[in-house]
Each structure stands twice: as C-alpha cells, then as structure tokens.
Amino acid sequence: MIETDNSLAEVATGEASPEAVLRLARWLRANPDGWVRLYHGTAAHVPGANQGLLPTSTRRRNSLQSRSGYVSFSIFPGHAEMFALLAFPRRSVTVYGVDLRVGELVPDLDQLRNQRAWAERCVKPTLAHGLAYGHGAQVKGAVSAARLFAVRTVLPSRGATIGYQPSVSVATASGVAPKRGSHVVLYDSRIGKQDSPIDPDDATECIFPGRYPTRRG
Numbered sequence: 001m002i003e004t005d006n007s008l009a010e011v012a013t014g015e016a017s018p019e020a021v022l023r024l025a026r027w028l029r030a031n032p033d034g035w036v037r038l039y040h041g042t043a044a045h046v047p048g049a050n051q052g053l054l055p056t057s058t059r060r061r062n063s064l065q066s067r068s069g070y071v072s073f074s075i076f077p078g079h080a081e082m083f084a085l086l087a088f089p090r091r092s093v094t095v096y097g098v099d100l101r102v103g104e105l106v107p108d109l110d111q112l113r114n115q116r117a118w119a120e121r122c123v124k125p126t127l128a129h130g131l132a133y134g135h136g137a138q139v140k141g142a143v144s145a146a147r148l149f150a151v152r153t154v155l156p157s158r159g160a161t162i163g164y165q166p167s168v169s170v171a172t173a174s175g176v177a178p179k180r181g182s183h184v185v186l187y188d189s190r191i192g193k194q195d196s197p198i199d200p201d202d203a204t205e206c207i208f209p210g211r212y213p214t215r216r217g
Contacts, residue, residue, distance in 0.1 A: 008036060008131060012075050016132040025128035032103035038073035038137065041084025044092035044153050052145040053096065066110055070138040073098070073108075077151050079135055085154065095151040098143055102127075105137040 007024040014020065027034075040053055056066045066072070074080045077095050084093035107127045111134030115121045123129045130137055 008075065011132040012135075021128055021132045024132055025126065028102050028127055028131075032101070034102045035099050036075075036102060036105070036137075037097055037099050038075060039077040039080035039095055039097050039151065040071060040073050040143075041080035041082075041087075041093050041095045043084070043088040044094045046094075048094065048096055048148060049145055049150065052148065053098075053143040055141055070106070070140055071143055072110065072136060072138050073100070074136040075131060076135060081152070081154060090156050092153055092155050094153045096148045097151050098147050098149070100139060100143075104139055106140060108134050108136045108138045110138075111136055 007020065007027040010020050011024055042048060042053070053071045054060060055069050055071050057068050074083070077097065081093065081095045084095065105127055107125050107130035109125055109130075112123050112125055112130055115123045115133050119133075121133055123133050127137060
C-alpha cells in the first residue's frame with residue numbers, strides 16, 4: 001500500500017531525483033505514524049503465518065552481508081519475491097505483505113552498502129535514501145504473524161531464477177550498475193561417456209552480487 005498522496009509513491013513510480021528524495025525525507029519526518037505497506041519473501045516451508053517473521057541471526061542468515069537483529073522489507077512485492085528465490089533456490093517461496101508505521105522503520109544499511117559499492121551512488125544511511133535508492137527498509141526485531149498477509153506463493157522452477165521474469169530487473173533490485181552486467185557462457189565437455197553437467201543456476205549465483213547476467217538463454 002503505497003498511498004498515491006505521499007512522497008514514497010513518487011520515488012517508487014518515478015525517478016528518485018534529489019528533489020523527490022528530499023520531499024520523501026520531509027514526509028517521513030512529518031508522519032511517524034503514517035502507514036507504509038512493505039513486502040518480505042521467504043521459503044514457503046517457513047511457518048510465517050504462525051511464527052511471524054524472525055530477525056536475521058547467525059543461525060538464520062541467507063546473505064553474508066545481512067546484519068543480525070532485523071527483518072528486511074522491500075517496497076515492491078516483485079523485489080521480495082526475487083530475493084527469496086535467490087536465497088532459497090529450488091524451493092517454493094511465499095511473499096508476505098505487512099503494513100508498518102513509519103516510526104517502526106530503520107534504514108536498510110545492507111542495501112545502501114550495495115548501492116555505494118555496486119551502483120556507485122553517493123547514498124546516506126537514512127531511511128529516505130534506503131527507500132528511494134535501496135527500495136526497502138528494515139524493522140528491528142520480529143514481526144508478529146497477526147500483522148502478515150500472504151501475497152503469493154511461487155513454486156520452484158529449475159532453480160532460483162531460471163524461467164522467472166521478475167517485475168523489475170535483477171540490476172535494479174540489487175543496485176548493480178549497468179556496466180557490471182555479464183554474459184554467462186557455459187561450456188561442458190563429453191569424453192566418451194563421461195558427462196560434465198553444468199548448472200546455469202550455480203553459474204549465475206557465483207557472480208552475484210558483484211555482477212548479474214545480462215540475459216538468459
């Protein structure tokens with residue numbers, strides 16, 4: 001639920017210009033009790049409907065860069081879905097939505113770090129920059145099951161991304177600069193009956209997040 005009369009809708013549906021981000025920062029400061037609908041994707045076998053969303057910890061970490069103690073959210077359900085598919089290859093994933101007050105949100109420092117490192121953007125560790133450029137935010141601690149609603153469940157395909165067309169590009173979702181796109185070329189050999197199978201998913205995952213595949217096929 002990105003209300004059309006707030007500044008988050010402006011940066012979500014258009015270009016995050018410095019002026020738009022400044023208006024967003026002002027709106028966030030003026031509306032700590034305002035509501036924003038965000039999304040989180042996880043493996044379908046995780047009982048989110050019963051236990052809620054638990055914060056990242058050393059035992060629950062799907063990305064080495066993720067800081068402990070927080071649950072990460074995206075402003076787009078397509079982003080949440082794609083990150084879940086990358087984190088849980090060959091598994092069904094479920095995307096949950098939740099309505100959160102602005103005052104509950106903190107900047108997603110993980111995605112802001114990606115923006116600085118890979119998109120080469122000069123971003124600040126603020127909630128406005130996190131929402132506008134990283135397209136997400138974090139909540140400290142768990143989010144109760146009573147607040148969640150299931151958006152959709154996606155069945156596994158051949159892997160994390162094969163046959164999957166996200167609503168936004170991998171580059172946009174991950175903050176990877178266009179010049180870091182790579183053509184993934186696979187070679188395999190067959191000597192007699194000795195097969196050398198190569199999994200395209202594994203090859204793609206190896207280059208993430210520093211680079212991303214420019215196309216599939």
